[in-house]
Amino acid sequence: MEMDLEKFGFSLPEDPPQQRSFLLRCMETRGQTSAQSGQSSGWLFSLHDSKDNVVHSFRDLNALMLFLQNVLNEDSEELPQFDEDNRE
Numbered sequence: 621m622e623m624d625l626e627k628f629g630f631s632l633p634e635d636p637p638q639q640r641s642f643l644l645r646c647m648e649t650r651g652q653t654s655a656q657s658g659q660s661s662g663w664l665f666s667l668h669d670s671k672d673n674v675v676h677s678f679r680d681l682n683a684l685m686l687f688l689q690n691v692l693n694e695d696s697e698e699l700p701q702f703d704e705d706n707r708e
Contacts, residue, residue: 640669640671640691640692641669641670641671642667642668642669642670643667643668643670644665644666644667645665645666645667645668646663646664646665647663647664647665647666648661648662648663649661649662649663649664662680663680663681664677664678664679665677665678665680665681665683665684666678667684667687667688
C-alpha cells in the first residue's frame, strides 16, 4: 500500500538519497582475557547486511566503525574519505 506523500507535503526527489540497512548484534564475552586490553570481558559485534544477506563480524568497536565509514563512503563522493593514518 503506497502512501500519497504529496498529500502530507512531502515529495520524493528525482535522485533519492542512498540508504543501507544492517542488523547490529552485540555479544558480551566473559571470562576471556584480551591480550591487548587485559580485561576479562568485552564485546563482539556483527552486522547482517540486508542488501546482500552477508554477516560481517568484528572483534571491537573500532573495527565496526571503520567498516561502517568505508561502506558509507564507497558510493558517495560527498562524504570525506576515511584515512586510517589520521585516526585519533
